[in-house]
Amino acid sequence: MATTRTTPTTLEQLLAAREIVICCGSGGVGKTTTAAAVAAQAAVHLGGKVLVLTVDPAKRLANALGLEQFGNVEIRVPSEAFAESGVTPHGELWAAMLDTKQSWDDLVHRHAPDAETRDAILKNPLYTNITARFVQSHDYIAMERLHEIHAAGTYDLIVVDTPPTRNAIDFLEAPDRMADFFSSRLLRLLTVPARSRIISFASRPFYRVADTILGSQFLEDIAEFFLLFQTMYDGFVERANAVSRTLADKRTTFLVVTTLESAPVRESEFFVKALNDRKFHLGGIIFNKVLPDYLLDPEGVVVARVMTDEAGRLAAELAQRGMPADQLERVLREVGDSYLNFRVVAQREAEERSALSALPEVVASVPYFERDIADLGGLLALGDQVWR
Amino acid sequence: MTDLLDRRLIFVTGKGGVGKTAVASGLALLAAERGKRTLVCEVDAKGNLADFFETGPTTFAPREIATGLFAMSMNTEESLKEYLSLQLKLPLLAKIGPLASAFDFVANAAPGVKEILTVGKLAFEVREENYDLVVVDASATGHIVGQLAAPQAINELVQVGMVRDQTGWMLDILGDPDVTGAVIVAAPEEMPVNETIELAGRIAEETVVDLAAVIVNRVLPELFGRSEEELFDKLRTDRHRARLAEAAGGDPSVVLDAAELAVTLRRTRAGHLDKLRDSLDPSLPQLYVPYLFQRSHGVRATHEVARFLSEELGY
Numbered sequence: 001m002a003t004t005r006t007t008p009t010t011l012e013q014l015l016a017a018r019e020i021v022i023c024c025g026s027g028g029v030g031k032t033t034t035a036a037a038v039a040a041q042a043a044v045h046l047g048g049k050v051l052v053l054t055v056d057p058a059k060r061l062a063n064a065l066g067l068e069q070f071g072n073v074e075i076r077v078p079s080e081a082f083a084e085s086g087v088t089p090h091g092e093l094w095a096a097m098l099d100t101k102q103s104w105d106d107l108v109h110r111h112a113p114d115a116e117t118r119d120a121i122l123k124n125p126l127y128t129n130i131t132a133r134f135v136q137s138h139d140y141i142a143m144e145r146l147h148e149i150h151a152a153g154t155y156d157l158i159v160v161d162t163p164p165t166r167n168a169i170d171f172l173e174a175p176d177r178m179a180d181f182f183s184s185r186l187l188r189l190l191t192v193p194a195r196s197r198i199i200s201f202a203s204r205p206f207y208r209v210a211d212t213i214l215g216s217q218f219l220e221d222i223a224e225f226f227l228l229f230q231t232m233y234d235g236f237v238e239r240a241n242a243v244s245r246t247l248a249d250k251r252t253t254f255l256v257v258t259t260l261e262s263a264p265v266r267e268s269e270f271f272v273k274a275l276n277d278r279k280f281h282l283g284g285i286i287f288n289k290v291l292p293d294y295l296l297d298p299e300g301v302v303v304a305r306v307m308t309d310e311a312g313r314l315a316a317e318l319a320q321r322g323m324p325a326d327q328l329e330r331v332l333r334e335v336g337d338s339y340l341n342f343r344v345v346a347q348r349e350a351e352e353r354s355a356l357s358a359l360p361e362v363v364a365s366v367p368y369f370e371r372d373i374a375d376l377g378g379l380l381a382l383g384d385q386v387w388r
Numbered sequence: 389m390t391d392l393l394d395r396r397l398i399f400v401t402g403k404g405g406v407g408k409t410a411v412a413s414g415l416a417l418l419a420a421e422r423g424k425r426t427l428v429c430e431v432d433a434k435g436n437l438a439d440f441f442e443t444g445p446t447t448f449a450p451r452e453i454a455t456g457l458f459a460m461s462m463n464t465e466e467s468l469k470e471y472l473s474l475q476l477k478l479p480l481l482a483k484i485g486p487l488a489s490a491f492d493f494v495a496n497a498a499p500g501v502k503e504i505l506t507v508g509k510l511a512f513e514v515r516e517e518n519y520d521l522v523v524v525d526a527s528a529t530g531h532i533v534g535q536l537a538a539p540q541a542i543n544e545l546v547q548v549g550m551v552r553d554q555t556g557w558m559l560d561i562l563g564d565p566d567v568t569g570a571v572i573v574a575a576p577e578e579m580p581v582n583e584t585i586e587l588a589g590r591i592a593e594e595t596v597v598d599l600a601a602v603i604v605n606r607v608l609p610e611l612f613g614r615s616e617e618e619l620f621d622k623l624r625t626d627r628h629r630a631r632l633a634e635a636a637g638g639d640p641s642v643v644l645d646a647a648e649l650a651v652t653l654r655r656t657r658a659g660h661l662d663k664l665r666d667s668l669d670p671s672l673p674q675l676y677v678p679y680l681f682q683r684s685h686g687v688r689a690t691h692e693v694a695r696f697l698s699e700e701l702g703y
Binding site: 026027028029060125126259261262263264266292294295297299300302303304306307310313314317318322323327328330331332334335336338339341342344345347348368372 | 403404405406409436528544545575578579580609611612615616619620622623628631632633635636637638639640642643644645646647649650653656681682683684685
């Protein structure tokens, strides 16, 4: 086993010394599946209790893990699911999904000073709206749940699939943003009218304009909401800071998952820089859906060109009973064209890959799986590609 | 049903990674080429709309990037400033800077406010008839419903005030299927297809906006018909492979393997396409844009997308 002093070169070595792995990357790159595959490998090879915490799993992924459904509570993936794939894991694999609304409610329950305030917050229409619709609340809640589960110490390794965000770094900033928000001057400004009716709403330019735009009733609703929320100020800020510390902890590492298309690669570069700026640990990059190397084979190109350019001649030479020349010509040309087409994409991807590969300690590639992953065996097969 | 490009406001959405911006850019380019004065607006500040036209960074102020084609990036703070200066006509303008950033902060927490500044600006351009068509590279599937439903959300939350007063005409524009339409971009893969089906339902239930079309991007070409596939399988046997190697002057193994991969990928994806077709209203137009085997995603690729869309729309 690798010690923390040796630079790890495989995912197995990297994860042996970590307690939290955060998988990030832009939407549609296969983050959730990769997180589950990595967690399954860890359960098989490293042992201990491994949890994959996911945000919005495909139904198929739940099925692949042998679970009826995901919930906010952690569920153990049955050992029969492993047995079906002919694998005996050293450890246990657990899975849980993030339920944003439930997690917010839990937070309020924990931090509200008394039952009355708690109920007032839970009933406030703005609160309902924020927890249900406020996009960025996902980011914070994901990190908050991670912190909570980690602090409970139940799991040896937690693999987190991050929520889809407008920008991949949003969730990194979420804890700080939450703390800033509760400490902000603006929040105090907004809660003034509710705290002190002596200051007339209309007496200050800020309120006058805000009132014209939004109407004073709405403004007062906002004020009430924030005033209630402020009772939880200390708990929230302390908590948000603790979450920030968890992200920066040396037991935490980040895996950037990306395909080799240009937009996800750009975002990954941006993300790698953001991790470095914050001194968070970039453990590795996983390239997903990578086209096979043989598309770059020099002999392949020559043969493919011959098949395309001289399809007629080849067909005439190769035709025999059951292989009519005209059909054969079409097939040969299609096959040659297809190779040259995919080669263009493979070349573009190779360039993208070399630009990103220099950055982290561990770089792994997952080939383009021809079929969808339908069971734990499929997840393990995917995991095998990146594990060692 | 109104022809897609004869509408005035099109929101293009879809799961991350399916090529939403490529399709929005292609649609806008096609409209401009067909003589419509067109505005294309990116809503999420990722700033890559410019890449699809190989033009400089886009800003809140629209810029003509091709004949009849204008591009802009949404910025809710700027949108608020513009709105206030139009509505209040106050010399307040100078002081608006800090107010706007404070407002932005509130808008982050108060649901619907930021969204309505976005949707409001776009609907405003339509109402004022500044353009024949506004194409919006809108938010991804997770956020689009909140954006399109913002006027209703504001109506529920805000009882009086200027913002509420504005929601009426916005709803008129958004709810008129001759004027406004949503387009979902999908890719022939499992998650994008599932999200498309789910989103189609949510748009119908939770917004007033008409779903105008589903555009499936990156459809792989079909290499062979059935009898050709049998022939291909024969070619891959050792005997015929050796004969082909001799005739072509080199080992064809990797070329044949690549074709096999292409066939399998196409077949897996066809299953997802079938599911999409079976799950959506049969009267809803579904357009297909093939996978582009190109070196980059610049303006040439955008022209290609526009060309395929043109064919699919029957122009």
